Amino acid sequence: MAGRRICAGYYRRYDGKVVYVISLATDADTGEETVIWTAYPFADVPRYCTSSKKSFCTFVEVDGERRAKYKRLTNMKISEAAIERLEDEGFRGPVRKRQRRQLEEEYDSREYQQSLTYHAYAKELCENYNFDRSKYRLCVKEKRFAAITRSDFVKLKEDLQFLDNAMKTVLAEYKDYFQERFVEGLSIRKYAVAHQLNRGSVDYLQKKFFSALALLLKERDEAEGKCRLRKPVQN
Structure with a gap:
């Protein structure tokens, strides 16, 4: 090797x-x-x-x-x-x-609901939002599970709907930040420049946002009696 x-x-x-x-x-x-x-x-x-x-x-x-x-x-x-x-x-x-790469080849490597903590879960949802939304739309357009299993598609749809609903309601105060950072793809540096902020202020805003989303994800699991984090390996 x-x-x-x-x-x-x-x-x-x-x-x-x-x-x-x-x-x-x-x-x-x-x-x-x-x-x-x-x-x-x-x-x-x-x-x-x-x-x-x-x-x-x-x-x-x-x-x-x-x-x-x-x-x-x-x-x-x-x-x-x-x-x-x-x-x-x-x-x-x-x-x-x-x-050029085939659409299905671009969407076959993401794992869903496999984070170790709710903070990591929140971060993955945001950083993969455009990727996940494109995969979901491809499946709906093709009317089939394109490069994804049925069970993963259920998780994908569930996560997207939860995040979209959260941004319209409980997390509405972060809506503009989410749009610019994770939909339009601005880096922390570019977001700071656009809003005349220092990078530390944007880092703090991001931590608050991820923490708030992580808390919502945890509360959802507790309310439903279901854990969507990666299960620990059994020895």
Whole structure:
């Protein structure tokens, strides 16, 4: 596996954790290639990690089955806001190839209601809003489950309707912020410039919004006696 090509993009680890590979670097002393990555969903305060390419490309045994330690999610796309954030941190964004891709190929890598916390759940709903809305509309237009299972479509529809209703009612005070940041795709920096705010103020606004949405998601689950977070692994 030493010759395996590692590109910028999303990868799923054998235990289900998703990471975003930013770039490769070379150890100045040993010459060993190193993978630079960060966990997904992206944290409010960036935390970057490194793994040797040899370790990143190795195989592991899970329940008697040999699996790649990290498997690339070729159809999971990084948002423009995330790219701009990486560039603000001094990293180069992914190099995009100019080629047409089938609609169904673009929509087959998202997992639903698999977050570990309600805050992460809220963040994923917002950051994937345009992606999820496009997938939903494709399914409705085609009158079939395009690149999605029936059970995931139910979760997708449920999440979209809940978020849309929340923005019209309980979270109406955040409606304009949500529209500009997650529908129109403004980065935190561009939103701050547009509203003549400093980045810290926008970060604080975003934390308040995610916390408020997370609380609503939790209250919904408690009212329905159902947990929509990822179930812990049973030993």
